[in-house]
Amino acid sequence: MLENRPLYLQARDALMRQIAEGTLQPGDFLPSEQQLAATLGISVGTVRKATEELVAQGILDRQHGRGTQIVPHTSDRSRFRFFRFIHPDGRQARLTARLLTRKTQNPNREEQLRLSLSKNDQVIVITRARSENGVPLVFERICIPAKRFERLSVESDRDMVEEIYVLYQKQCGEMVRSATDEIEYDLASSSVSKELKIAAGSPVLLVKRVAVSLANEPLEFRQSWTQALRYRSHLE
Amino acid sequence: MLENRPLYLQARDALMRQIAEGTLQPGDFLPSEQQLAATLGISVGTVRKATEELVAQGILDRQHGRGTQIVPHTSDRSRFRFFRFIHPDGRQARLTARLLTRKTQNPNREEQLRLSLSKNDQVIVITRARSENGVPLVFERICIPAKRFERLSVESDRDMVEEIYVLYQKQCGEMVRSATDEIEYDLASSSVSKELKIAAGSPVLLVKRVAVSLANEPLEFRQSWTQALRYRSHLE
DNA sequence: GAGTGGTCTAGACCACCCA
DNA sequence: GGGTGGTCTAGACCACTCA
Numbered sequence: 146m147l148e149n150r151p152l153y154l155q156a157r158d159a160l161m162r163q164i165a166e167g168t169l170q171p172g173d174f175l176p177s178e179q180q181l182a183a184t185l186g187i188s189v190g191t192v193r194k195a196t197e198e199l200v201a202q203g204i205l206d207r208q209h210g211r212g213t214q215i216v217p218h219t220s221d222r223s224r225f226r227f228f229r230f231i232h233p234d235g236r237q238a239r240l241t242a243r244l245l246t247r248k249t250q251n252p253n254r255e256e257q258l259r260l261s262l263s264k265n266d267q268v269i270v271i272t273r274a275r276s277e278n279g280v281p282l283v284f285e286r287i288c289i290p291a292k293r294f295e296r297l298s299v300e301s302d303r304d305m306v307e308e309i310y311v312l313y314q315k316q317c318g319e320m321v322r323s324a325t326d327e328i329e330y331d332l333a334s335s336s337v338s339k340e341l342k343i344a345a346g347s348p349v350l351l352v353k354r355v356a357v358s359l360a361n362e363p364l365e366f367r368q369s370w371t372q373a374l375r376y377r378s379h380l381e
Numbered sequence: 382m383l384e385n386r387p388l389y390l391q392a393r394d395a396l397m398r399q400i401a402e403g404t405l406q407p408g409d410f411l412p413s414e415q416q417l418a419a420t421l422g423i424s425v426g427t428v429r430k431a432t433e434e435l436v437a438q439g440i441l442d443r444q445h446g447r448g449t450q451i452v453p454h455t456s457d458r459s460r461f462r463f464f465r466f467i468h469p470d471g472r473q474a475r476l477t478a479r480l481l482t483r484k485t486q487n488p489n490r491e492e493q494l495r496l497s498l499s500k501n502d503q504v505i506v507i508t509r510a511r512s513e514n515g516v517p518l519v520f521e522r523i524c525i526p527a528k529r530f531e532r533l534s535v536e537s538d539r540d541m542v543e544e545i546y547v548l549y550q551k552q553c554g555e556m557v558r559s560a561t562d563e564i565e566y567d568l569a570s571s572s573v574s575k576e577l578k579i580a581a582g583s584p585v586l587l588v589k590r591v592a593v594s595l596a597n598e599p600l601e602f603r604q605s606w607t608q609a610l611r612y613r614s615h616l617e
Numbered sequence: 618g619a620g621t622g623g624t625c626t627a628g629a630c631c632a633c634c635c636a
Numbered sequence: 637g638g639g640t641g642g643t644c645t646a647g648a649c650c651a652c653t654c655a
């Protein structure tokens with residue numbers, strides 16, 4: 146460790162890098178704090194401090210007596226648990242997703258802006274219907290840079306229970322660090338109303354999300370149309 | 382320190398209590414870590430750990446070489462900075478609030494449910510208009526248990542720049558730990574449309590927030606009507 | 618230069634999980 | 637019972653702020 150940045154930051158970033166590169170996979174356990182300290186030539190307290198922030202971010206999960214696991218974020222409940230779709234009556238929805246279309250094309254102006262692309266870059270546009278027990282609740286349009294996600298394959302033949310962020314990470318090595326959502330009302334277009342089985346022109350909520358990578362580059366611009374949702378903010 | 386909870390939690394809560402009670406005021410500096418450790422009979426490292434969470438929550442601000450200050454959280458930017466109202470064109474709003482009405486009455490069914498009250502408990506209902514440079518952007522209805530907030534006085538004669546959470550804390554010793562928001566669309570009622578200066582029946586967003594205390598008891602049920610908003614989730 | 622927080626160490630003991 | 641993380645200590649040295 147030659148750098149003059151604090152050791153715990155160097156250690157944190159080293160771990161982060163290994164996770165981002167896939168050397169350490171979600172679901173794996175880290176070496177014990179003792180072993181890490183020995184390997185890195187630093188003290189256990191410094192290792193703890195290095196992992197603390199990753200735990201707070203939900204990337205690692207420390208389990209007393211078992212070890213420290215890289216969180217297998219297999220659904221939006223793990224990484225994006227602050228954000229939920231709910232039924233009009235308040236019940237929480239447990240959604241699966243079904244692929245509708247997938248196209249590679251040039252981005253429109255908003256997509257260029259949101260993803261920091263020029264008009265000649267290509268994007269992959271995916272539309273999905275998300276439902277619970279066969280009842281459609283969310284219509285989704287996902288736009289991602291083609292360059293980063295060339296290798297992405299989305300099976301169309303069966304429902305996806307997994308969050309698409311898992312596919313990004315597994316297939317393309319892209320990890321989502323954070324997301325910003327904007328919420329507006331909208332009137333259901335013909336495709337939205339058809340999938341949600343509501344009348345065209347009905348009022349709906351439109352959530353626009355931009356998800357960014359570990360390096361803070363925009364990875365995804367997603368639009369979700371739905372009827373109600375719930376946020377949990379500021380967990381203890 | 383007789384309790385068998387971890388010392389750093391006891392120390393954290395002791396600090397929190399003094400802040401909530403007003404013994405320590407926003408803007409004050411804490412005693413130095415050395416002094417705190419000596420006073421509490423614990424080690425400096427444990428004091429650090431006690432303050433770490435409060436720093437992360439934005440309640441304390443550690444300044445290298447100067448000391449640790451209790452954040453003067455004079456606006457929603459400090460505690461609830463994940464949640465923003467935005468203009469339709471994307472600019473971020475900086476809001477002041479103007480009191481419209483204040484009444485003490487019995488809660489309706491939804492208010493009973495949200496605040497865990499029975500129908501004989503009384504609530505204080507406050508309505509406010511929130512605006513930016515005189516342009517009304519949000520209409521708000523705040524419902525709080527009368528018992529907890531007997532001493533709350535809200536000046537009606539001038540704009541409130543301060544977040545109402547500051548008043549809760551200063552005047553009634555009630556601190557908000559977290560909040561859950563639900564978002565729906567609604568059609569503007571006559572009072573909403575009047576204050577937002579839009580046509581009655583226009584579509585608007587309705588944010589329903591329940592804020593809870595340090596002890597996880599519901600403190601406030603708030604409804605905000607607006608045209609657009611933005612969430613930032615999962616800060617780095 | 619005195620005092621503050623920021624980093625780091627090398628230990629101790631405890632609580633939990635699991636074979 | 638062996639290994640893990642959780643708490644806690646008592647120091648060390650550094651970096652920053654302010655008089």
